[in-house]
Amino acid sequence: MLLVEGLQIRYMLTTFSEKTELSHISSREITIALAGNPNAGKSVVFNQLTGGNQIIGNWPGKTVERTEGWIKYRGRRIRIVDLPGIYSLSTYTEEELIAREFIISGTPDVIINVIDASLLERSLFLTLQLLEMERPLLLAVNQLDVAESKGLKTDINTLSKLLRVPAIGIIATKGIGLNRLLTTAIELAEKKERVIPPTYGGEIEQSIIELVKSLDEVYPEYPTRWLAIKILEKDEWLRQLNISQGILDRAEEIRVEIEKTHKEPIEIIISSERYALASHITRNSQFYEKKKKTFLENLDMVLLHPVLGYISMLLFLLTAFMTLFKLGEIGSSLLEKLFSNLDVLVINIPISDILRNLLFDGILAGFVSGITIALPYILPFYIFLSFLENSGYLSRIAFLTDSIMHKLGLHGKGVIPIIMGYGCNVPAILGTRILESRRERIIASFLSMLIPCSARTIVILGLVGIFLGIKWAFLIYILDLIIIYIVGLFMNRYYPGETPGLIMEVPDLRIPVLKPTLRQSWFRIKEFLYVALPYIVLGSVLLEVLKLLGWFDVINKILSPVVVDWLGLPLITGIVLIFGLLKKELTLILLSTFSGTTNFSLILNPRQMFVFSVFVTLYVPCLATIASLRKELGRFTAFVLVLLEILLALLIAGIINHLWIYIVS
């Protein structure tokens, strides 16, 4: 606590005027954009300011969409925009394009550049580029606690002076400095002062000046200096401007000349110049005191080790699996006892039998099954996922699996959306935006769809895990991974294109900060309670209605060749599988409400349990997943992928059904 307060006093000093005169401010809306490197803490700032629930985590590339939040500040509306992280204003992947588009064309009134104080020099590389845009800019020097623990002391005053923009020290996770950040941002937006762009050294500066002369007043909506640099860099973005051939020719001459003296492409020379300036500023505003290697740094050497790394990864995942299963089992039986006497509530109400049926078998049973079957598994799982995200271990897994992923046409980064798929396939498919090519995105999306998300985990653990034993549940996960591997091999082989090499930041390991980690799990649970649970209750009611109307048998009849003959499942599972399209956990929960018991061994034999779970794991993505597939990859690709998945599920579950006698004997 002491440390925090000390920091607060020391770092809250800024060069900017202390008075926050807001009385003169009109009621115009203000747009504030949060820009910065991946992992700098933009989304934490966003969540803190707006009360939003953006995904945060300790790996680069969580935010892949532009997200807006509105707040009221002293009676005026303020729009805050969280952007994907970028290392520079040049772009390589989809999410980076989104951020850059907004910065260039979205005309934010003020940009808050969130930087990680423990990675000052690298962060300033982007800051310099943002300054070139000459928009009001505020530097939020974040993660001062982390920098401190690494022995880095930041002099925010000097930093602000050297960059000629206001700077404020913050610790976003603890909410320190955020109020001040907001008031200063509003103040800046009001003043609309253009910032002074940085000047570089040597021939680059000369050529910029030269080009600026010929560009003057041609494109009033863009800062000329910035345009000149973009022209020198031959940036693709320029195409939309139709720059005159004369200027382009002049730029080409300059470029050739510079490249001749430096014997290097101009892009590198410009980057070097920017880094030289960033390095100069860093040396003057941050001081380093050597610290002993921390426990986490030593641990990291083990986690990334070519042998020990793999062993610890397997141990870690195995332990996690066992723990999550045990916790789910215990929680499930506890809740079941708790709810077992609930029937009395309904039995004594004086209403007609039909209504009682709807009420009891529909609403109440659906609610109870939803809670007892689903919650005990997903609650610990979400906490675990949040821990995995915020510790930084995901990037280690990406590093370790790079070679394997290359066989599947992806590189190590591709494993991150796939792992996210264990939580939910929807963010997994959005998350493929961190990959460079469309080919990779299609492969990674398909593979993520085959990952059992938390809804399917409920089915696997709640059915196979409980009634056949944990070994069988484990077998499904392994089988699933083998299927994914083989599918990946095929896709890599028959889908032409090559896999780019891995270039990925590996952020420091961290002990996750408790509050945001729990908050994140809570938001996911809330999603279950508010979105999935109503579906479940609605589904059970609908099922009851269908039963009462007598449609039940008709639908099941139609499905019977597939369900009964090919998959060997009881007739009633047909309709349940259709409901699974809405939410996968519905399959199991409706089975329970339908048969009036959570003892599934009364309705399914071991073979059927196993086949059912495998089929549910693979058969078809839920509607939300299909929708995001369509949005990300287009209607045609989405259709093909879904079709492929259904065929794959039928093939594999059917084969298991028919070979079962050989498997168990």
Added chain:
Amino acid sequence: MVRPLSTLKVGEKGKIVRLIGGIGIIKRLSDLGFVPEQEVEVIRSAPRGPIAIKVKGTVYALGRGVADKIYVDDLQ
């Protein structure tokens, strides 16, 4: 001796002299701080797999093919 970064052993340091390859990858690397004169250190190296390199206080994982494109020289 000038050699590809991928040939450095764990714990070895070097100074970048040159980046080769397509402009896309060169630009991306230089954006991250892989610029000439920059000191780099190999943190981890998996046989035939990716290598972990420290540059300006940040660790990056680079695929072997990418690391082959960065040439380094000994530090004086």
